[in-house]
Amino acid sequence: MLSTFYSKQLAIISNLEHTNLSKPSLYLQVAVPVPMRQLFTYKVPLNLQTPSIKLGERVVVPFAGRQLVAVVITMSVCCEFDENKVKAITSRQQDEYIFTDSQLNFLHQCAHYYHHPIGDVISQALPVLLRQVESVDIKKVKLWQACVENNTDESDEPSLVDTLALLSKRSPKQAQLYKIIQQHQGITWAELRILGFTKTPLNALVDKNLIVAKAVQPQAFTWHDKQLNQDNKLALTVEQALVVSSVTQKLNAFSCHLLEGITGSGKTEVYLQIIEAVLAQSKQVLVLVPEIGLTPQTLSRFEQRFNLPIFLHHSGLNNNERLQTWLAAKQGSAAIIIGTRSAIFSPLINAGMIIVDEEHDSSLKQQDGFRYHGRDIAILRARQHNIPIVLGSATPSLESFHNALMGKYHHHQLLKRPGKSVEAKIELIDMAVQQVEQGLSASLIDEITQTLARGEQVLIFLNRRGFAPAVSCQECHDIIHCLRCNKPYTLHQEQRLLICHHCGSQKRVPKQCGQCGSVRLLPLGQGTEQLEQRLAEMFSDYSAVRIDRDSTRRKGELAKLLQQVSDKKHQLLIGTQMLAKGHHFPDVTLVAVLDVDGALFSYDFRAAEQMAQLLTQVGGRAGRASKPGKVLVQTHYPQHPLLQDLVNNGYHHFAVQALTERKLAHLPPYYYQTLFRAEANYPSYPDKFLRALTAQPLNGCEFAGPIPAAMEKKAGKYRFHLIVQAKQRRDLHKGIKQLLANIKQNPWHNKVRWSLDIDPQDLSW
Ligand code: ADP
Ligand code: ZN
Ligand code: ZN
Numbered sequence: 001m002l003s004t005f006y007s008k009q010l011a012i013i014s015n016l017e018h019t020n021l022s023k024p025s026l027y028l029q030v031a032v033p034v035p036m037r038q039l040f041t042y043k044v045p046l047n048l049q050t051p052s053i054k055l056g057e058r059v060v061v062p063f064a065g066r067q068l069v070a071v072v073i074t075m076s077v078c079c080e081f082d083e084n085k086v087k088a089i090t091s092r093q094q095d096e097y098i099f100t101d102s103q104l105n106f107l108h109q110c111a112h113y114y115h116h117p118i119g120d121v122i123s124q125a126l127p128v129l130l131r132q133v134e135s136v137d138i139k140k141v142k143l144w145q146a147c148v149e150n151n152t153d154e155s156d157e158p159s160l161v162d163t164l165a166l167l168s169k170r171s172p173k174q175a176q177l178y179k180i181i182q183q184h185q186g187i188t189w190a191e192l193r194i195l196g197f198t199k200t201p202l203n204a205l206v207d208k209n210l211i212v213a214k215a216v217q218p219q220a221f222t223w224h225d226k227q228l229n230q231d232n233k234l235a236l237t238v239e240q241a242l243v244v245s246s247v248t249q250k251l252n253a254f255s256c257h258l259l260e261g262i263t264g265s266g267k268t269e270v271y272l273q274i275i276e277a278v279l280a281q282s283k284q285v286l287v288l289v290p291e292i293g294l295t296p297q298t299l300s301r302f303e304q305r306f307n308l309p310i311f312l313h314h315s316g317l318n319n320n321e322r323l324q325t326w327l328a329a330k331q332g333s334a335a336i337i338i339g340t341r342s343a344i345f346s347p348l349i350n351a352g353m354i355i356v357d358e359e360h361d362s363s364l365k366q367q368d369g370f371r372y373h374g375r376d377i378a379i380l381r382a383r384q385h386n387i388p389i390v391l392g393s394a395t396p397s398l399e400s401f402h403n404a405l406m407g408k409y410h411h412h413q414l415l416k417r418p419g420k421s422v423e424a425k426i427e428l429i430d431m432a433v434q435q436v437e438q439g440l441s442a443s444l445i446d447e448i449t450q451t452l453a454r455g456e457q458v459l460i461f462l463n464r465r466g467f468a469p470a471v472s473c474q475e476c477h478d479i480i481h482c483l484r485c486n487k488p489y490t491l492h493q494e495q496r497l498l499i500c501h502h503c504g505s506q507k508r509v510p511k512q513c514g515q516c517g518s519v520r521l522l523p524l525g526q527g528t529e530q531l532e533q534r535l536a537e538m539f540s541d542y543s544a545v546r547i548d549r550d551s552t553r554r555k556g557e558l559a560k561l562l563q564q565v566s567d568k569k570h571q572l573l574i575g576t577q578m579l580a581k582g583h584h585f586p587d588v589t590l591v592a593v594l595d596v597d598g599a600l601f602s603y604d605f606r607a608a609e610q611m612a613q614l615l616t617q618v619g620g621r622a623g624r625a626s627k628p629g630k631v632l633v634q635t636h637y638p639q640h641p642l643l644q645d646l647v648n649n650g651y652h653h654f655a656v657q658a659l660t661e662r663k664l665a666h667l668p669p670y671y672y673q674t675l676f677r678a679e680a681n682y683p684s685y686p687d688k689f690l691r692a693l694t695a696q697p698l699n700g701c702e703f704a705g706p707i708p709a710a711m712e713k714k715a716g717k718y719r720f721h722l723i724v725q726a727k728q729r730r731d732l733h734k735g736i737k738q739l740l741a742n743i744k745q746n747p748w749h750n751k752v753r754w755s756l757d758i759d760p761q762d763l764s765w
Pocket of ligand 1: 265270
């Protein structure tokens with residue numbers, strides 16, 4: 001629909017061009033990067049009308065006293081406003097980086113689905129350098145190449161073979177780097193950095209004339225067989241072969257595939273062989289990975305297989321590198337783009353396939369501003385390009401799982417590991433029958449000691465996410481429940497209140513346990529910081545390393561730490577779920593999860609799903625064929641049905657059960673949700689603002705709340721939630737539209753900061 005709209009617009013413009021009269025007035029409706037749900041009209045001064053303006057072009061406009069870069073969405077020759085009041089654009093960014101119809105169409109669909117201002121959506125899709133008013137000086141991409149022959153015949157020069165032999169003895173790092181560049185002629189520095197190299201060996205190789213960097217003129221890649229390196233290509237197992245043939249059968253039509261494969265079942269090999277088929281058509285492939293999922297191991301597998309330009313997109317790149325990836329996508333020179341969620345906006349000129357690895361991962365959802373889900377809009381995008389999309393995971397999200405079971409997605413399973421290695425078994429440690437010392441059970445301490453003594457590594461998870469403060473009795477382990485909903489109450493520390501996040505009922509925190517009378521009532525899942533300290537003290541003979549978002553903020557830090565782990569510089573690894581993804585630690589034979597109880601009794605219905613995903617993923621990280629691994633989980637509730645199901649029957653079975661529960665409880669994926677968040681300096685404002693929203697009945701929709709957020713006060717602001725949900729997405733969509741249309745009449749709307757989250761993933765804040 002939108003594209004026909006655009007072609008009409010184009011017709012108007014070309015008619016204008018054919019009249020030889022002096023140019024008439026021209027008005028642009030542009031998207032401005034501000035949080036307002038509208039386009040803005042500007043006129044184009046005569047001197048800026050040639051060459052003719054194109055839709056999707058960037059122009060500079062005056063806006064509220066500033067100059068901003070805006071994108072042209074429509075044009076017209078007449079204007080519905082008072083012509084004298086319409087401002088003129090300041091200038092045009094005359095470069096070739098304009099959005100195509102199809103990109104604009106995609107961004108419009110995103111804005112529409114998420115009810116988000118189009119200007120902000122477009123601005124997210126533009127690299128920072130193209131959002132700047134000053135014109136950009138684009139540095140050419142430098143691609144590294146290895147010299148494969150000596151360039152002189154003079155006999156006093158040692159032969160390349162001799163040089164390399166010497167190199168691997170004297171400077172193994174340089175030799176390693178040379179080998180990678182030789183295997184993948186035309187690799188970028190951004191890739192080498194992820195692989196863990198520094199500039200020192202790079203410069204050393206340059207000085208030795210062993211490698212050179214070529215600044216290349218971007219041009220679309222074309223496939224030839226030499227670009228495929230067959231050396232490490234594996235003969236597929238039957239399971240794998242079935243997936244590859246099913247996906248590659250129809251490459252030129254939309255289809256969505258869920259690849260559910262246990263950890264280590266060879267999903268990456270499946271991706272590689274599917275990608276091969278797409279590249280062979282000279283089409284581009286986009287691979288989305290979790291925020292820290294771009295591991296050296298994975299990247300080097302891609303590089304060793306395909307001798308074609310691979311471009312990266314992630315938070316570790318500088319603005320120029322990001323722009324280069326964007327351009328390489330647009331100009332067709334990038335064959336493969338591997339990136340985190342916002343890579344979905346890469347303007348691929350010739351898209352052939354999208355792969356979303358670890359599709360259940362929460363980092364695919366943007367948690368502020370434009371709150372899109374990378375996986376969901378990837379599906380939208382694949383549909384638009386009419387190409388296949390593959391969602392892969394050992395632990396699919398219940399949403400994708402449901403769609404697969406309903407037959408909306410092709411469902412493929414990899415149930416076996418190709419080699420001899422087996423998944424580690426999860427064992428529960430019943431904390432009730434254990435000597436517990438500051439959160440560590442005697443059996444766990446024992447196992448850690450033994451593992452370290454054998455010279456193997458231990459990985460310890462502090463499960464921070466998915467936690468919500470339910471209150472439990474330290475003696476009988478009873479959880480305080482709302483009697484009306486039979487759901488745990490959530491502790492609101494600030495007010496010393498228990499609030500049910502299902503019906504909103506409140507009560508004071510009791511002094512004694514209702515079951516056994518004990519006064520030892522405490523929130524679940526506390527004290528992970530002390531635990532960590534305690535571990536380090538207890539095993540002070542060994543080196544402990546902490547890997548989480550904070551310890552890896554600096555560029556290259558994660559690669560460095562991971563390298564140290566694989567060099568066995570550390571024996572004790574402590575981390576959050578960030579470590580559960582994609583990394584292979586062959587010498588880790590014991591994984592311990594210290595506390596899962598918070599997730600079992602959270603008001604956030606996704607907490608249990610996330611816990612199950614975490615446990616299953618970490619199970620896949622422990623051990624290998626020669627050294628089988630173990631996963632130990634500490635809990636006060638070993639009989640909890642969800643835990644039992646997971647431990648005895650595995651994730652797939654757990655997921656089926658969890659879906660049944662969701663269905664009964666009218667929760668996603670059976671119901672669709674939208675979350676309004678509001679905050680202000682006084683608690684009554686957000687409460688009243690959200691309450692006023694519930695005053696208008698919405699067809700087919702129901703409200704839950706308003707209730708205080710689990711973290712009800714942050715940075716001096718009081719925060720409240722309102723959930724709107726419906727059985728039909730259509731009803732929810734209409735309802736939200738209606739609420740937004742009337743929101744300015746809400747007497748409290750200027751007193752609060754509010755935001756909208758379509759398909760919210762995290763209800764804890
Ligand atoms: P996943 O991504 O599913 O966790 P990987 O693709 O990393 O699994 O594969 C796990 C291991 O199995 C890797 O070492 C890989 O080389 C090996 N592997 C994968 N497919 C095969 C195959 N068809 N034959 C032999 N080994 C395989
Ligand atoms: Zn009790
Ligand atoms: Zn209740």
